[in-house]
Amino acid sequence: MHKNEEIATYVVDMISESSPDKAGIHVLLSNIYPLGGKWTDVAKVRMSMKERGIKKNPGSSSIEVMGIIHEFTSGDEFHPEHTHICLMLDEMNCRVREAGHIPDLTNVLMDVDEQEKEFLLNQHSEKIAMAYGLIHLYISGTSHSYSEKPSHVCSDCHSFAKFVSKVNHRHIVVRDNNRFHFFQGGLCSCGDYW
Secondary structure, eight states: OOOOOHHHHHHHHHHHHTTOHHHHHHHHHHHGGGGGGGGHHHHHHHHHHHTTTTOOOOEEEEEEEEEEEEEETTOOOOOOOHHHHHHHHHHHHHHHHHOOOOOOOOGGOSOOOOHHHHHHHHTTTHHHHHHHHHHHHHHHHHOOOEEEEOOOOOOHHHHHHHHHHTTTTOOOEESSOOOEEEEETTEEEEOOOO
């Protein structure tokens, strides 16, 4: 939350003494190092996790459409409607950019160029779930809200959802691991604090 490398390192060291095999503490540290451009340290943490057999479960988002729950992971290409989802994602990206959305590249914790970071952001499970929901809302012709359930919403996906709600005139309800977010008209019920 504070993006403070010194505190994060201290916390990881303290927790590691009692729970050295918990993935979350190592992921926390590997997510803090990129903020200071410490890519070598990121690689060391990830290598240490690999050597010790510590695995992070991939985050996912799910959405219920017509009584069926569809779950997506980042970069998901396995859904039967993948082609339609990609087309909707492209449309969503064009529309939110025209409305003023600027991707928050700090959410990509990899040492890649800006174009690759934008591509990776567009593959977040929250955005895939939103695209799937919009496809089915357009088909049914309703303006009913939909919901998804990611484990955590990054700041870029949060901003993106605000713009999607505005340009598509839709209510979007997102539940993450902290709270419900109700997006309407480009605003979120959390007041941008979560």
